[in-house]
Amino acid sequence: MAPSRAVKTxxxxxxxxxxxxxxxxxxxxxxxxxxxxxxxxxxxxxxxxSDLHPPAGVCHLLTAFDLSTGLLYGHIKPAKTRTQFLAFRRYLRSLHPSQVWIGIVLDNFSPHRSTQVDSRVGDWAEANNVESAYTPLSGSWLNRIKAQFTGLRYFVLGGTDFASYRESARMIRRYIAWRNTHTTGLILRKVITRAGIIKRAKVA
Structure with missing residues (x-):
């Protein structure tokens, strides 16, 4: 019998x-x-x-990768709704002076697409100097934050079995704090760079 081989598609x-x-x-x-x-x-x-679903029960990690600073931000919530998504965007807006126009790349998770059924997100963006740029359907690989998730899985989630939501949340917060002070670390750069190369290959 021939050995099995994993194929990514x-x-x-x-x-x-x-x-x-x-x-x-x-x-x-x-x-x-x-x-x-x-x-x-x-x-x-x-x-x-983007959003990541860590283990240890239903747990959502709302994350943003600031391309101007290289910093990763994350808020852990028991659920992700339009209200929580808008609150997270308000937080991202607060990181820069109000006169600075910021662009946010978003994938097509339902709370992100809320402008189609709920005007709050779109109205807020227009009033607060924010552009929302959506990746195409089935094109979330265009989102650069996905490579950052690879680092999170490598250092925190891979091979772990957290006993509770609170424990996993604590470790994720510790990782983000560590990661933001070790952005030039060799292993971290290697993991994320490799993931980024794969994402860019799909764009080509």
């Missing part, structure tokens, strides 16, 4: 606006990387945000 996006959404996300990354000078209609600061 991803779903091809059927989003009719795939190119438009993809190109806007890549434009924001180019601005954040200093490869493109922002125009009048472009944000000055970009970040990416």
């Amino acid at each position: 991803w779903k091809t996006s059927t989003d009719p606006d795939f190119e438009t959404k993809k190109n806007r996300v890549l434009e924001l990354y180019a601005i954040a990387d200093g490869k493109t000078v922002p125009g009048r209609e472009d944000p000055e600061v970009s970040s990416t945000t």
Whole structure:
């Protein structure tokens, strides 16, 4: 019998606006990387945000990766609704002066798409100098924060069996604090860089 081999696949996006959404996300990354000078209609600061489901019961980690500073932010909640998502965006907004226009790359998790059924998120963004750039459907691999999740799984979640939500939350908070003071650490850089290369290969 031939040995089994794991094969990684991803779903091809059927989003009719795939190119438009993809190109806007890549434009924001180019601005954040200093490869493109922002125009009048472009944000000055970009970040990416997403959600992760840690173990130990139902637990949501709302996260954002600030491309201007390289820092990772995370709020742990027992659930993720539009109200909690908006509160997290308010927190991200508070990290920069109000006159600075920020762009936030989002995947298509239902609370992120709340502008279609609930105007609060969209109205708040317009009133607070924030652009929301959505990745295409089945295109969450465009979101740079996914590589950061690889580091979190490698250092905290992989091979663990937390006894409670509180224990896993404590370890995740400790990791984020450690990670933000060790962004140049060799092992951390190696893990995240490798994950980032895989994500960029999908873009190509």
